[in-house]
Amino acid sequence: MDTDDLYSASNLDSQLEERFSDTHHMTTSNAKTTHDSEEASDSDESSSDISDEPEDDLLILQRMWINERNAPELLEYEGAAIENLMELVDFQRQKIATQTAVVANILQMDVDRAKFLVRSYLRTRLDKIERHARHYLSEPKYRERLAQSELDYAKGFVELDNGHVRRSFLDQLPPHLRGLEEVSAEGLDMVTRPDVDEAVFCRVRATVGEFQFEASIIRDLLEDGKVELI
Amino acid sequence: MLGDEAFRLAKEAKNITPDHIPPYNEEQVRLVTQETRYLWTRIEEMIASLNSAESQEDTHMDIITDQPDTQQTQNSTMHLQAGISSSNPTLGNSASHARSNEFVENTNAQSTLYLVTLNRNKRCLLAYHQRRLEFVRSLLWSLHLAPSLVPPQLGQKLSPEEQSYVREYAKLNSAYRDAVESQLCPNDSLDWTANGELPPRDMFIEVRVIRDCGEIVTENGVVNLQAGSQHYLHRSDIEHLITIGYLEHISPC
Secondary structure (H helix, E strand, O other): HHHHHHOOOOHHHHHHHHHHHHHHHHHHHHHHOOOOOHHHHHHHHHOOOOOOOOOOHHHHHHHHHHHHHHOOOOOOOOHHHHHHHHHHHHHHHHHOOOOOOHHHHHHHHHHHHHHHHHHHHHHHHHHHHHOOOHHHHHHHHHHHOOOOHHHHHOOOOOOHHHHHHHHHOOOOHHHHHHHOOOOOOOOOOOOOOOOOOOOOOOOOEEEEEEEEOOOHHHHHHHHHOOOOOO | OOHHHHHHHHHHHHEEEOOOOOOOOOOHHHHHHHHHHHHHHHHHHHHHHHHHHHHOOOOOOOOOOOOOOHOHHHHHOOOOOOOOHHHHHHOOOOOHHHHHHHHHHHHHHHHHHHHHHHHHHHHHHHHHHHHHHHHHHHHHOOOOOOOHHHOOHHHHHOOOOHHHHHHHHHHHHHHHHHHHHHHHHOOOOOOOOOOOOOOOOOOOOEEEEOOOOOOEEEEEEEEEEEEOOOEEEEEHHHHHHHHHEEEEEOOOO
């Protein structure tokens, strides 16, 4: 059976790589996702400065995905990388149709894994948006980080939430107790915000030099792409 | 006692665990809102009586001049507190002044207490509803965002508002998904229904059927998924059935 061969014959991989050298870079970089980011720490990219040559979209997205999952606040939307990657996926998908079963399976796997990455990345962002939707909507800095679809989602979410609370009990309270974005006398804010001073682990991608340690420094470095979270 | 009803509500909110939710306590919510409304009318009365006491005494303090309806709650708290601090030293020591001083202080203290309780009640109400919504959302995600899959015994525990929230939330998500798909991959789907926790590892997986799914059509033909049977199938064909709990993935190790 085809499938048994697929799993038993490990030398098949090398044959396939020769035959499909153009898909090679995608397969290998994909494999790294499963082995987790730790493995990358002793690979070549970490010790040297960021190279000038344009990076693989999959690698960019992988890094953004890990950053996004570890950062307490919402980061910049990596729209270009996702779009390029999905174009690649589309291209690959058309190619699958012309291949034999065994090869098609492997390519399909590759496509599925790329899709997983995109899905997980978007889902992580949605989760963060739901948590602090009001905060992200009210601050222009975060608003710019949202993709259009995410902006719509956040607006819809807040609307839904407010509507639910209002119908459930708020309309029965005295009119001036109906606010949802006020700060109480004790300084408790009704709008939740992410804890941006949370501790994170990071790996330095480009030499930064010595610096005075301040709470927000990692945040700035992350935005500049000088460090990545792990 | 003051604030007890809200406390009960908060306790109930705490009882919500990822796999258990008590029925929506409409009665308790009603009690808390009722108390809140009652306290507010009391505060309005107090402020009115303070104002009239002021005008009678003709002292030079202007503690509270605004009408309560137009004020924010915080403002009135501050006014009241300012009233407390400023009412002490300025008054003379005649008997009637002492009495009115005491009256002002008492009323200020009481209305401050009521205001704090008001805000606390509101917080408890919000927390209760928020916790329930969090539960509903995580339930929906585990059901693949399909409102029709909510088990009836759970559906009964939700209030009508929560049930409509379920539907609206699912709608919001599908709108988002459509928007993303039309932008990123117009001729393909992103397989939203697939497992989001772990990246796919194998093309074919071994699954055990937990609930009857009838026959499904796969690339290699028709498979009858009967409860209790085991199959070796293409992952993408049956992944959505795993997500909603009809099949169980038997991991090889």
